[in-house]
Amino acid sequence: MTKFDPMESLADMQHEFGEHGGVNMSIETSTTFTVMDAETMPEIFHGKRGPDRGCYLYGRHFNPTVYVLGKQLAAIEGAEAGYCSASGMSAIAGTLLQLCATGDHIVSSNTIYGGTFALLNEYLPEKAGLTVSFVDTADLEAIETAFTPKTRALYVETLSNPTLRLADIPALAGIAHRHGVPLVVDNTFCPLMVSPLQLGADIVVHSLTKFINGASDFVAGAVCGSTEFIMSLMDLHNGSLMLLGPTMDPRAAYEIGSRLPHLGLRMAEHSRRAMAFATRLRDLGSPVVYPGLPEHPDHQRFQDLANPEYGFGGIFCLDLGNTERAHRFMEHLQNESRFGFMAVSLGYFDTLMSCSASSTSSELPDDAQRDAGIQPGLVRISIGYTGSLEQRWRQFEEALQVVNGAKAN
Numbered sequence: 001m002t003k004f005d006p007m008e009s010l011a012d013m014q015h016e017f018g019e020h021g022g023v024n025m026s027i028e029t030s031t032t033f034t035v036m037d038a039e040t041m042p043e044i045f046h047g048k049r050g051p052d053r054g055c056y057l058y059g060r061h062f063n064p065t066v067y068v069l070g071k072q073l074a075a076i077e078g079a080e081a082g083y084c085s086a087s088g089m090s091a092i093a094g095t096l097l098q099l100c101a102t103g104d105h106i107v108s109s110n111t112i113y114g115g116t117f118a119l120l121n122e123y124l125p126e127k128a129g130l131t132v133s134f135v136d137t138a139d140l141e142a143i144e145t146a147f148t149p150k151t152r153a154l155y156v157e158t159l160s161n162p163t164l165r166l167a168d169i170p171a172l173a174g175i176a177h178r179h180g181v182p183l184v185v186d187n188t189f190c191p192l193m194v195s196p197l198q199l200g201a202d203i204v205v206h207s208l209t210k211f212i213n214g215a216s217d218f219v220a221g222a223v224c225g226s227t228e229f230i231m232s233l234m235d236l237h238n239g240s241l242m243l244l245g246p247t248m249d250p251r252a253a254y255e256i257g258s259r260l261p262h263l264g265l266r267m268a269e270h271s272r273r274a275m276a277f278a279t280r281l282r283d284l285g286s287p288v289v290y291p292g293l294p295e296h297p298d299h300q301r302f303q304d305l306a307n308p309e310y311g312f313g314g315i316f317c318l319d320l321g322n323t324e325r326a327h328r329f330m331e332h333l334q335n336e337s338r339f340g341f342m343a344v345s346l347g348y349f350d351t352l353m354s355c356s357a358s359s360t361s362s363e364l365p366d367d368a369q370r371d372a373g374i375q376p377g378l379v380r381i382s383i384g385y386t387g388s389l390e391q392r393w394r395q396f397e398e399a400l401q402v403v404n405g406a407k408a409n
């Protein structure tokens with residue numbers, strides 16, 4: 001059997017031409033759609049006709065341009081279907097609300113994106129009466145025992161943020177399925193690199209704001225899974241995406257779709273640069289975390305589970321020991337070397353750096369940060385591909401020398 005390749009799967013899709021035979025598809029900006037026969041309208045309302053048959057209703061329901069992007073993302077993940085939303089958070093919230101009712105329970109990884117942690121730890125318990133158990137996903141026994149008869153989903157991220165531990169997706173899917181619930185995976189850090197649905201997961205959510213978009217100019221999200229689940233999200237009576245209304249603008253869908261053809265090239269170059277930096281830092285004896293290094297606890301698992309063409313990802317972490325040193329290091333890199341930017345987010349063409357404990361993971365209380373292994377001086381670096389690798393390494397090495405006091409600032 002040939003192994004699944006996300007970019008091959010995307011290229012196998014039927015090409016969407018523009019209305020006038022343009023090589024690019026047209027942007028459908030309309031918020032409402034006509035029908036030729038009056039009887040078609042009730043059929044759309046009753047779900048008998050839908051976008052698969054070219055029938056559209058209203059912009060908050062399916063939009064043709066957004067629908068194509070959803071299909072493209074589904075192809076990349078090897079899913080039956082996909083649809084997009086206005087942000088990664090709305091894709092996550094919509095998915096979990098679709099799966100759960102008041103009083104239900106979710107088992108979640110304890111090392112997740114700060115916004116998702118706040119959603120699961122505070123918002124959903126308060127507003128929807130859900131209960132959530134946060135567990136270290138590396139501890140399969142603890143995951144198993146966290147399940148209750150009320151559990152409706154197991155929620156993890158492919159690569160934990162910022163500790164970069166790779167979830168054992170086949171094992172986690174096995175546990176979830178034994179309890180009759182879906183495994184939901186946030187694959188934002190690993191587009192193309194890991195294909196969770198091919199490894200047993202049931203639903204993949206993405207923040208398209210990061211690598212998939214690649215230019216830090218759109219906030220967007222997507223859900224990929226079975227046709228049944230995607231249609232349920234868009235149901236006119238109880239679909240979370242339809243009724244809560246985090247609608248993606250078709251102009252955004254077009255823009256993001258136009259970046260998918262080079263996603264493979266971008267991921268491979270992000271990974272090549274991150275691997276070079278991580279290897280050199282390791283050789284200097286610096287405390288660097290990167291799954292591409294043989295010393296990383298999940299290096300072997302990564303090789304076993306990942307698609308081979310796209311490397312080990314564009315993110316590595318460096319522990320500067322304490323917050324002050326971490327801040328001085330990032331300031332030098334941004335303001336003196338022009339190496340990159342002190343900013344949250346990731347997957348940009350330039351390098352983005354943040355100190356996780358005091359920024360993107362600050363929603364986690366101190367003890368939860370400690371449990372998750374997030375050190376106060378840990379700098380998360382999403383490596384860009386502008387300039388040359390050697391130029392960027394010279395800048396990086398200089399900043400290291402400055403914080404180490406080997407060179408006057």
Ligand SMILES: *Cc1c(COP(=O)(O)O)cnc(C)c1O
Pocket residue numbers: 087088089090113115116157161186188189206207208209210219220221
């Ligand atoms: C950014 C991010 C999100 C949230 O996505 P938005 O597009 O900002 O709403 C969720 N999960 C992960 C892993 C992220 O990095």
